Amino acid sequence: MNDMLPSYSNADTPRWGMVVDVNRCVGCQTCTVACKHANDTVPGVQWRRVLDVETGSFPDVERIFLVVGCQHCAEPPCVPVCPTGATEQRSDGIVTMDYDLCIGCASCAVACPYQARTIVHDKNFYYGEETIQEKVVSHDERLGVAQKCTFCVDRVDGGVDDGLTPGKDWKATPACSSSCIASAIKFGDFNDPNSEVSRLTADRNYFQMHAELGTNPQIKYLYETPSVPGRELDDTEMSDPALSISDNPLSGKPQTFWDLRAAMNFIMGGLGSGFILMTYLFYLTNNLTEKAMLNIFLVSGIIIAIGLFFVWLKIGRKLRAFYVVLKPQNSWMSREVYAVGVLYLAGFIDYLSPSNSIHLIIAVAALTFLYCQARILHSAKGIPTWRAPKIPWILVASGFYEGFGLLAIYSFIYPQSIPLPSILPVGGLVLAAINALLWRNYVMSLGDEGVGQNSQNLLLASTLKIQFISYLLPSMLAMIYLVWGNDLGWILAVAGTLVVVGSINWKILLITKACHQQGYAIAKFPQRGSGRYAAPKLAKVS
Numbered sequence: 001m002n003d004m005l006p007s008y009s010n011a012d013t014p015r016w017g018m019v020v021d022v023n024r025c026v027g028c029q030t031c032t033v034a035c036k037h038a039n040d041t042v043p044g045v046q047w048r049r050v051l052d053v054e055t056g057s058f059p060d061v062e063r064i065f066l067v068v069g070c071q072h073c074a075e076p077p078c079v080p081v082c083p084t085g086a087t088e089q090r091s092d093g094i095v096t097m098d099y100d101l102c103i104g105c106a107s108c109a110v111a112c113p114y115q116a117r118t119i120v121h122d123k124n125f126y127y128g129e130e131t132i133q134e135k136v137v138s139h140d141e142r143l144g145v146a147q148k149c150t151f152c153v154d155r156v157d158g159g160v161d162d163g164l165t166p167g168k169d170w171k172a173t174p175a176c177s178s179s180c181i182a183s184a185i186k187f188g189d190f191n192d193p194n195s196e197v198s199r200l201t202a203d204r205n206y207f208q209m210h211a212e213l214g215t216n217p218q219i220k221y222l223y224e225t226p227s228v229p230g231r232e233l234d235d236t237e238m239s240d241p242a243l244s245i246s247d248n249p250l251s252g253k254p255q256t257f258w259d260l261r262a263a264m265n266f267i268m269g270g271l272g273s274g275f276i277l278m279t280y281l282f283y284l285t286n287n288l289t290e291k292a293m294l295n296i297f298l299v300s301g302i303i304i305a306i307g308l309f310f311v312w313l314k315i316g317r318k319l320r321a322f323y324v325v326l327k328p329q330n331s332w333m334s335r336e337v338y339a340v341g342v343l344y345l346a347g348f349i350d351y352l353s354p355s356n357s358i359h360l361i362i363a364v365a366a367l368t369f370l371y372c373q374a375r376i377l378h379s380a381k382g383i384p385t386w387r388a389p390k391i392p393w394i395l396v397a398s399g400f401y402e403g404f405g406l407l408a409i410y411s412f413i414y415p416q417s418i419p420l421p422s423i424l425p426v427g428g429l430v431l432a433a434i435n436a437l438l439w440r441n442y443v444m445s446l447g448d449e450g451v452g453q454n455s456q457n458l459l460l461a462s463t464l465k466i467q468f469i470s471y472l473l474p475s476m477l478a479m480i481y482l483v484w485g486n487d488l489g490w491i492l493a494v495a496g497t498l499v500v501v502g503s504i505n506w507k508i509l510l511i512t513k514a515c516h517q518q519g520y521a522i523a524k525f526p527q528r529g530s531g532r533y534a535a536p537k538l539a540k541v542s
Contacts, residue, residue, distance in 0.1 A: 014189035015093045016151055016166065017218030018177065019197045019206070020067045023225050023526050024184035027052055027065035034179035035069075038152060040137040043124045047116075047149035048176045051249040051520065055237045055529075062529025066249075067176075067185060068520055070095065070116035070149040071209065071217030077381040078108035078117070083331040084323040087146070093218060094151050102145035103323050104316020106257035107333055109146055110380035113210050113518040114217070116148050119257065119316055144316025151187070152176075167196060190218065205230060207523035212450075213381060223524045228535050231527040238521065252452055252519030254512075255383055261314040263511040267504050268307025269373045270395065274403030275300040276343075276366035278427075280359060282407065285423060292417035294351055296410065297362060301347055304340060304369070332379055336372035339365050370399040377511075382518050384451040385459070385510060390442040397438055398503055401431040405474075405499030412493035425478035425492060428499075432478075436471035439463070439506075458514040462506070470502025 027050055035041070035048035051066040076095050078087050086102035089095050109117035121144050125134055152174035159165075159172020167188030170178035177187040188197035197220075200206075206220040224230040238250075245251065279296045282288045312321055328334040343365035350358040374395035380386040404427060411418040418424075443463050446456045477495035481488055528535040 013091050013191070014166075015191040015218070016156065016187070017072065017093065017190045017197060017220065018151075018174075019186040019188075019200045019220050019222060021184045021186075021200075021222040022064050022066065023222070023228055023528070024182045025050065025065040025067060026182050026184075028181060030179050030181050031067065031176035031185060034175040035149070038155075038175035040139055041147075042120055043126050045118045045120060045147070047118075047147075053249055053522065055525070056234070056531075056533060057236075058531075060234075060529070060531035060533050062525060062533045064522075064526065066221075066520065066522065067219075068114065068116075068209075069176075069219075070112075070151075071114050071215070071219045072151060074216035074218060075214055077111040077113065077213075077215060077379070080330040081107040081111045081333070081376075081379045082327060083107065083333040083337075084320075084326045094153050094156070095148075096150055096153060097145075097147060099139075099141040099145050099147070101320075101323060101326075102317065103320045104144045104146065105311075105314075105324070105333065106146065106316075107331070107376070107379075109257045110255055110382050110386070113213055113215065113382045115252070115382070115517055115520070117146050117257075118148065119144070119146055121316055205524070209521050209523070210518065211523070213518075215381075221522075223526050225526075229527045230524045231533070233522070233525060237525075250520045250522070251454075252384075252517035254454075255515045255517050258511060258515075259314065260508065260512055261310040263508050264310035265307040266373055266377065266395070266511060267507050268303050268310070270370065270399040270503065270507070271402050271406060271500065272300040272302075272304035272307065273366040273370040273373075274399035274401070275303065275406045276403070277363060277370070277400060278403030278407050280363040280366075282418070282424070283359070287423065288418055290354055292414070293359070294354060295417075296407075297347055298351065300366070301344060304343075308340065332372050332375040336369060336376060339369040339372055343369060370396055383515050384449060384518060385446070385455045385514050385516070388442060388445065388449045388451065390438060390445065394435075394438050394442055397431070397435050401428075401435045401499060402503050404428045404431050405496035405503070408492040408496030409500075412489050412496075415489060422482060425481050425495075428478045428492075428495065429475055432471045432475045432499075436467055439466065439471075452516050452519065455514040455516045458509065462509055466502060466506050469498055470506065474498045474502075 029050055031048050032046055032050060036046060039047060041047060048067065048069045051068060052063070053066055054061065054063045056062055072093055072095050074093065076089055079089050079095065083105065084101045084103055086098045087095065087108050088098070104119055106119055109119060120142065123143065125131065155174065156166045156172055159169060164172035166172040167186065173187050177185040186197050186200060188195040190198055192198060200222060201220050204222050205224055206222050208217045208220055210217070276297060279288065279293050283290070283293045312318060315321060324337050325334055328338055343362060346358050346361040346365060350362060371392070374392035377386045377395065378391045408424065408428065411424065443459050446459065474495040477491045481491045527533065
């Protein structure tokens with residue numbers, strides 16, 4: 001996709017955006033068809049959609065149509081998470097895609113709060129087999145990579161270069177706007193006070209979807225007219241129970257971009273890096289030989305490599321995987337790769353010529369890798385359970401706890417390497433308490449963090465099992481060991497196994513099940529339904 005600006009002067013750089021009048025939209029889907037035709041999207045992919053929203057209960061009911069798609073945010077969360085620079089924001093505000101740079105990691109897709117990203121891995125045809133038309137307009141460069149609305153950027157740029165005005169001249173205007181039969185979708189320059197979009201938003205009230213997330217989306221929804229005022233939402237309309245209904249078009253569905261393969265990266269990454277960190281701390285207390293530590297470093301490196309292999313299996317364009325290093329200045333995924341690169345390089349040197357300084361570098365690299373993984377998940381602004389403020393703390397603390405679990409198992413298998421002093425079970429008890437408290441606070445704060453009812457229900461239903469298997473039972477076993485002594489080393493191994501199994505369980509739950517997308521939101525409704533939602537009667541003219 002062309003990401004070069006047309007011939008604007010710096011002083012005249014526009015800020016392209018849209019205004020959608022929900023009172024005008026009749027739900028005809030002409031814009032969706034025009035978008036599909038203009039952009040040659042394949043079956044199941046629609047960059048511009050219209051939601052049919054019904055709200056209330058008889059007799060107080062209302063129906064409106066809501067145009068959705070990429071919002072071309074002023075602060076787009078999809079841009080900083082991209083590890084390759086495939087997703088960029090131009091100076092005129094349009095968020096573009098470079099299909100030749102994208103690796104299909106889906107970081108942008110889970111970061112988007114507007115469900116505007118799609119990844120297609122296989123060719124699909126409308127009639128089962130490729131038609132002549134589909135062959136002519138085929139876009140193989142879009143397979144396996146993220147795709148989305150770009151405001152028909154080629155039409156906009158070409159029109160400007162030809163002296164046309166986007167928003168006025170249909171050839172220079174996005175297809176959805178130029179085709180709208182009700183003139184409900186307006187496109188234009190928000191930096192031009194004389195443009196129609198600027199006048200509309202200056203004269204009439206509007207809302208921006210999920211404005212509370214700080215994205216400042218540049219699709220602005222008008223919800224009132226001189227004869228149809230706006231109204232506040234009832235508590236029941238956008239409530240968690242209402243949005244948890246599966247056929248509610250506004251409710252967020254579970255994300256499918258990151259599956260078990262992605263979960264494996266967080267699972268194995270936490271285990272491997274945590275094992276390194278706990279081993280290094282144990283080595284510093286003179287309770288572990290250097291040889292044993294180096295062997296554990298080797299095993300940990302293999303564990304991390306397994307997780308990275310699963311990530312490689314997940315990405316859509318596997319041969320471009322090395323592009324992931326291109327954006328360390330903003331992408332936590334890029335930083336993760338640099339951290340693991342340092343870890344492996346230092347580990348290789350340390351194995352050949354051990355030294356305390358290299359041991360420290362390995363430990364720091366492992367901690368950096370663990371923190372980067374935590375921030376990767378937290379950067380997914382489109383998944384409320386992941387963007388919660390406590391998520392980085394939970395993943396980092398869990399890494400140390402998982403390291404304790406593996407160290408306890410290792411001490412049972414190789415008792416000659418670790419003499420099993422009381423510091424190991426005591427450390428496990430402390431880590432169990434910290435992790436249990438973090439998990440409890442996280443689950444209790446889900447409602448305040450805007451997490452939907454569906455994800456809340458899944459996490460709340462599993463919390464008792466998670467707390468018992470992951471924290472309570474291992475703590476009980478550690479205390480038994482402290483009371484009865486070294487002859488029961490197998491008890492610590494069982495405790496460590498429970499720690500590892502429990503961690504795997506909740507990470508799979510969080511990443512593949514309790515992962516509902518943000519969903520859509522309507523901040524204000526027009527007053528035009530029935531019952532108490534009915535439009536006010538116009539005064540009679542005498």
